[in-house]
Amino acid sequence: MNNFTYFNPTKVHFGKGQIATLKQEITPNSRILMTYGGGSIKKNGVYDQVIDALKDCSVFEFGGIEPNPHYETLTKAIELAKQEKVDLILAVGGGSVIDGSKLIAAGACYEGDYWDIITTGGNCVKKALPLGCVLTLPATGSEMNRNGVVTRAATQDKLSFGSDLVRPAFSILDPETTYSLPARQIANGAVDSFVHIMEQYMTYPVKAKVSDRFAESLLLNILEDGPTALEKPNDYEVRANLMWTATMALNGTLKNGVPSDWATHAIGHELTALFGLDHAQTLAVVMPSLWRYKKEQKKGKLLQYANRVLNITSGNEDEQIELAIQKTEEFFVLMGNPTTLSAYGLDESAIPAVKQKLIEHGMLALGEHGDITPDDVVEILKLAL
Template identity: 50%
Template sequence: MNNFVFQNPTKLIFGKGMIAQLSTEIPTTKKILVTFGGGSVKKNGVYEQVKEALANHDVTEFWGIEPNPAVETLREAIDLGKRLKADFVLAVGGGSVIDGSKLIAAGIAYDGDAWDLVKNNALAKHTVDLGAVLTLPATGSEMNSGAVISNLEKQEKLVFGSPTSFPKFSILDPQVTYSLPKFQLGCGIVDTFVHIMEQYMTFPSNSMVMDRWAEGLLQTLVTLAPRIMEDQTNYDVMSNFMLTATMALNGFIAMGTPQDWATHMIGHELTAFKGITHGVSLAIVYPSMLQVMINDKMDKLVQYAERVWGITDGTPEEKAKAAIKKTEQFFRSVNIPTKLSEVDVYEDTVKDIVFRFKERNIKLGEKQNIDYTVIERILLKSL
């Protein structure tokens, strides 16, 4: 097991009716900038609950944070926050709203341009306080310090994060998921699954506790997925899904373990170039990545095959291949495409992405052995 330091300062407030806790979690002395996405919170009752809870607070609303939040939009929110002298940002929405709000909170406290913070995370030394009300389980952003920010002008999608970017608290009421579109739920399931795999599917590191926790979360998702797609108004099902998505990326399963994240980095480029939904990009890239990197990941693939999918027959290679097939079938079972051609992406885009990685001269994966030539093989296999 590798050395590690684990600290997660986010307070998790979970359950029915918990949005009302906002009234006591945020001091009435704060000037609050409340950030929203496209308006779904007005249809599912969340907006009214937030408004009621903050009736005695100084509140200004900012609307319009898009999926894959764009720095162009976030700059507007930062400017508003600075004019108001806001000292608390409350994100109400899914992962994109929370991601974007992390940059907003940092940007309000920063004198320069927000994209500087994304390009150089070390500049984000201070932020105003941040809280979250989660409406879509997927990214885990509600309980970590990371975010992914897009730049539409530059066609870039980059990771932003700072130790100061953890939400002070996050409120999770599973009832708010009842009206989510099935496509968003499917993407959320895939996103959560791949988050776990990025931290688990590497090489054995004697992190027995982490392995079992990760495998437990994966098995939970496999069990929940068909029930979610059948009836998303089952409180017990949705509460377990919501908590699984949070635990998948709050550092809980990453203690002392090597991590991969190649699929996410490649997927970000698909989004940057073609606007592909994040969960879809992961479902397309991940099975192909496993096929290309099968020899490097053989030991963990066999363990995954046996413990998560119950595959016990065959040679190690046969078990590994069967597990990869099961993974792709699982993504398809929640109606998410697993091939680039299904989302109208072809070889010209592959060439653009490969060239970008070649230009950046970076290597991905837990062994830092996935260069632009390997990325090309992965994407061509994804066609």
């Protein structure tokens, strides 16, 4: 088990009707910038519940934050937060709205070029407005962590940053708010959180039994309830399980004592920024091929995954591993995310641009060993054609 520091002070209110707890988290008469996305919250009743809980406050609204939130959009929200001197950012939506709101919270207290926050990975953040969240889409875990991912559309850069100062002070998770989500968003969220777990689990074996078994617990939850959530969109228990699983997948619990990979995410971000694939689509394409490429290094953990999560016990080691990778691919396909570049209309000619972007972003040594170079990424993507 590796040494670690664990710290997560976000308060979570989870369950039916919990949006009403917003009142107890907000200072009366405060000035609030409420951020949201394409407006689905106005159709499913979440907007009304939030406005009702905030009726003693001055609420300024900033809607229209897009998936893979655009830096260009967020800077407008930062200016609004500064102009209206708000006391708190309240993100109402999924991971994109929350990630974007983390940049807004930091940017509202920053006097330089807001892009510095991204290029320094959040290190230049010395102050931020407090952030609260009302989550409506289980996927990214952003509601209970210190990280965000932002895309500058003009230059096709999709990059992450992090700071303890942008960690949500509180997050409200009501699984009922997810009933009206399009199937594709639930499916993508399941794949996203599945891969979050894998980035912290599928590394060379370290003896960290709490983290390993917790990861396996969450993987089983998603394999069981991801498909069920599509079949039964109004099953509370299924939605509740997926929502809490996605939060626990990336709130710091799993990374305690283990190394992390995150190469799949880094490569996937370039594919989204360059070619517009959904985040989950990129993960489904990259991860199985990355596993095949790094099979020797990850062998012990691939076998543990095969045995403990997928119940694969017959065949020799190589057969067990290949079957585990195939079963994982089948799960991604079942969740609407094919696992080849060609399924998204891309061929080998797409690969050099990914390599170029990784070099440009200084991502020269990915993976838990820091031994995946841009040339290795080319080979990984060739396996995914």
